[in-house]
Amino acid sequence: MTVLEQPGSYRPAPPPAWQPRTDPAPLLPDAEPYRLLGTDAAAGLDPALLKRLYGQLVRGRRYNGQATALTRQGRLAVYPSSTGQEACQVAAGLVLEERDWLFPSYRDTLATVVRGLDPVQALTLLRGDWHTGYDPHEHRIAPLCTPLATQLPHAVGLAHAARLKGDDVVALAMVGDGGTSEGDFHEALNFAAVWKAPVVFFVQNNGFAISVPLAKQTAAPSFAHKAVGYGMPGRLVDGNDAAAVHEVLSEAVRRARGGAGPTLVEAVTYRIDAHTNADDATRYRADSEIEAWRAHDPIDLLERELTGRKLIDEAGMRAEREAAERLAADLRERMNQDPALDPMDLFTHVYAEQTAQLREQADRLRAELAAAGESATQEGAQR
């Protein structure tokens, strides 16, 4: 008789020892989005920071309004508004040092402007005179990224490279709730955690991926919970509370800078406007939902805090609104000028050294342009 023929007599050897690679408990996000404004903790906040956040929020809201208006005037091809999400945009634009890098998506032009980019350069992609309107190295702002979540692995690679070179650089990568469903989101978070790369992943959960609501996007308890699966901490924050977002992002940046690796931050916010000016949001959501979020507006929240603590008066608020108007007027004026276009640019930057085939095609276009110019001159002479 073998052991297998004797029921109950066979005791398998214990399996090789197993233990979790990391303790999951400290990685878990809070049960509720973290809030500061309107709570007792807000009393300890730096008044100068609050006033700075307020000024940027007011300007940011005006910028969103102005950019949307420019689409109606035909000056922008399209504008994905961040109205309602200004607290996230402003905080993301302020928490980084100059040497750090920001990786924005197409909805994050406001964050790039807060970081110091000229709004006309930020809007180049959406005006359509070129793809990226600025030198990414000059501002340490990666090109606005259109294919969802594909910028996240770039942030990981850049942060990893900086660390290999011994540079103290953090990358902050922005993505929306829809973008978290993309494979690149997963690959980026996994790489970042394995490499302990100094990256902060910032999910602005604005409730919609164009028309598709959250419930059809994920079954996870929250996006912040996804962090645990990668072995990094997840933080859940009220995305309309500028002070809370600023604090949570700052902590994540500090943590990354200190060598502790990446953090996933989810900010719960709401996209007040449609996906873009070309979208019709009435087809997929009720006005009552929007109104509920308007009552939790990021500017109002901060304004109540500031006025309640008498850190700002009506004159101070008016001064901020006037400053925002001046910025909007400047943007309007400059965007109303036709951009300088050179069709030959189409061939200039495809390769470091132009191929024979592209040289030939460039010559063809140049000849077409010359011919068109001549016939226009002749038409002019005939009139």
Add this chain to the structure above:
Amino acid sequence: MTTAAVRSGHKPATMAQALGRALRDAMADDPSVHVLGEDVGALGGVFRVTDGLAKEFGEDRCTDTPLAEAGILGAAVGMAMYGLRPVVEMQFDAFAYPAFEQLISHVSRMRNRTRGAVPMPVTVRVPYGGGIGGVEHHSDSSEAYYMATPGLHVVAPATVADAYGLLRAAIASDDPVIFLEPKRLYWSKDHWDAAHPETVPGIGRAVVRRPGSSATLITYGPSLPVCMEAAEAAVAEGWDLEVVDLRSLVPFDEETVCASVRRTGRAVVVHESAGFGGPGGEIAARVTERCFHHLEAPVLRVAGFDIPYPPPMLEQHHLPGVDRVLDAVARLQWESQWTSAGHEGGAR
């Protein structure tokens, strides 16, 4: 292949060894060169091309990544943005497909998108092609996808010396290079001066591997040995075939190809990837556009069939072999030489 190296008595080396040496020398010469991919570290890659690199340069320079091709190439984009020169290994041709979005939407466009401010000096090594008895997904010829993407360079070495020279040139390039390594030539041997390896002036230059006067075989990568053998066999039929090794599909060396076809008056394009929508169509169209009045016959193509890559026990029916090349040569309207007397390179 007869080279100066044979006469000088250098030891034979395999293409895989020459590729590994190119990586090693590039890493030694330039600290910004980083190798990353799946199993490239301790294992040395499934084809052993990266053998010894992690040991010599450390795991920060030759890095085993998580198993995710989009992540690998996406991270390489960020590394290049920060001034590194990443060399990415895609384990097999068909395993590179998850990285296509990164490749097409970012690697190929970043320089253009940023008006030259953010170049992408990324080399993507892809072991490619069939003929090694691989099971499904291990034998694709994917060059047409890459060729169809502006902003990429596409290179395929066919000799041991070129494997070294072209890989050094690819790594040195400030533009992204898809570096197609013919799997069935990895173990091909040639006498090669490892102490003083030949370099190439850059990518984008074709080379005449065998001068001839009857017709031109235009080929690259794994099909070069097939064409060389066909050219030798054709001698018995009275044909003196010229063989042009493109080495680079993008940029395409029209000058060398057209000079050859104008001389011979006939051309066959030979490659392993599917014929429909394949490189041969583009090359035949170009040759016809540029050399029409020198042509004695339509430009023909010998390519893989328009089928998903076959299982290993059937692949010999798919791969273009010597007989198929010779059949095409036989169809180059040789009777016309009697009706077009006076053509500078047509009649024999």
